[in-house]
Amino acid sequence: GQQLNQSPQSMFIQEGEDVSMNCTSSSIFNTWLWYKQDPGEGPVLLIALYKAGELTSNGRLTAQFGITRKDSFLNISASIPSDVGIYFCAGRGGTSYGKLTFGQGTILTVHP
Amino acid sequence: GAVVSQHPSRVICKSGTSVKIECRSLDFQATTMFWYRQFPKKSLMLMATSNEGSKATYEQGVEKDKFLINHASLTLSTLTVTSAHPEDSSFYICSASGTSGEGTQYFGPGTRLLVL
Numbered sequence: 001g002q003q004l005n006q007s008p009q010s011m012f013i014q015e016g017e018d019v020s021m022n023c024t025s026s027s028i029f030n031t032w033l034w035y036k037q038d039p040g041e042g043p044v045l046l047i048a049l050y051k052a053g054e055l056t057s058n059g060r061l062t063a064q065f066g067i068t069r070k071d072s073f074l075n076i077s078a079s080i081p082s083d084v085g086i087y088f089c090a091g092r093g094g095t096s097y098g099k100l101t102f103g104q105g106t107i108l109t110v111h112p
Numbered sequence: 113g114a115v116v117s118q119h120p121s122r123v124i125c126k127s128g129t130s131v132k133i134e135c136r137s138l139d140f141q142a143t144t145m146f147w148y149r150q151f152p153k154k155s156l157m158l159m160a161t162s163n164e165g166s167k168a169t170y171e172q173g174v175e176k177d178k179f180l181i182n183h184a185s186l187t188l189s190t191l192t193v194t195s196a197h198p199e200d201s202s203f204y205i206c207s208a209s210g211t212s213g214e215g216t217q218y219f220g221p222g223t224r225l226l227v228l
Contacts, residue, residue, distance in 0.1 A: 033216060042118070042205045042219035043156070088155065092215065099146070100217055102155045 003027075006089050006103025013079055014111050021087060021106045022073040029091030032065050032072040033100065037086045046087075047074070079110050115139050116208050118220035125196055126228055133191045133223045135206030141186035142208035146217060147179070150203045162189055196227040 006023045013019060023032070031050055035043035047058050049065035049072060056063055062075045072091075076083055089103040115138040125131050135145060144163050148156040160176075162168040162183035170176045178200075180192040189208075193200055203224055207217040 031216070035219070040203075040222070040224070042116075042207075042222045045114075045216065045218060048216050086153075090217075098215065099158055099161060104155050105153075107153070 004089060004091055004101050004103040006106060008106060009104065010107040010109070012109045012111065015079060015081060017079055019076040019079055019083070019108060020073060021089075022071060023089035023091070023103045024071040025091060025101075026070070027091075027093060028069040029093045029101075030069070031092040032063070033090040033092070034061075034063050034072070034074045035088045035090060037088065037105075039085075043088060076108075079108075081110050081112055084108055084110050114210075114216075114218040116142075116206065116218050116220040118206055118223050120223060121221060122224045122226075124226045124228065127197055128195055131193045131196055131225060133193075133204055133206075133225075135189045135191070135208065135220050137187045137208040137210070137218075140208075140210045142189070142210055143186065144209050144215070145183055145189040146207045146209075147181060147189075147191050148205045148207065150205060150222075152203075156205065159191075193225065196225070198227045201225055201227045 004023050004025050034046045037043040047063040052069045053067045054065040060077045086105045088105050090100040117136045119134045147159045159174045160168045160170045162181050164183050164186050168181035183189040205222040207219045209215045209217045
């Protein structure tokens with residue numbers, strides 16, 4: 001089946017630093033999604049990418065849909081303490097309303 | 113927009129009882145809803161996919177008779193954990209996708225189930 005490799009698994013950074021995480025796959029995806037999950041909560045959609053090569057920003061977050069359709073990255077600029085959480089990438093292939101394949105998650109810790 | 117709610121947020125039950133979890137899309141019609149299970153510090157594990165008015169499609173290894181899913185309307189899906197046992201204790205999360213946004217899934221806040 002389809003698998004996503006997300007890295008890094010965890011990051012410990014100082015407030016104000018930039019963060020970068022990525023996901024790669026051996027399969028092609030039609031959509032890439034990035035979610036953030038706080039403890040005890042459901043994932044919240046950060047950025048949705050629908051076209052290969054697409055670069056999209058949401059405030060301090062920027063994500064790109066790789067041109068090969070097999071990878072995506074998420075950058076967070078000037079991190080703040082509330083950026084702490086688990087970030088998941090998710091890819092969807094096939095039908096527009098199909099299942100998502102999730103990465104393993106990146107645990108982000110921001111030290112004030 | 114795209115708000116999904118879940119109820120209850122937490123539930124504690126005795127072993128052998130059944131528990132029903134509701135998932136509602138509040139401001140859009142959800143043609144498809146998904147149920148996930150998540151273990152601590154792990155990724156989401158898809159349990160089943162349900163389309164309104166039809167039977168749910170279960171992932172391999174998920175017992176359909178234990179995890180009953182009903183998607184009776186475009187805004188409500190329910191997951192019933194039947195004859196719950198301690199090993200069913202987990203964080204259950206639903207998501208919903210509608211006809212717009214190319215099927216992007218929006219997640220509920222999750223339900224923490226503890227079976228004693």
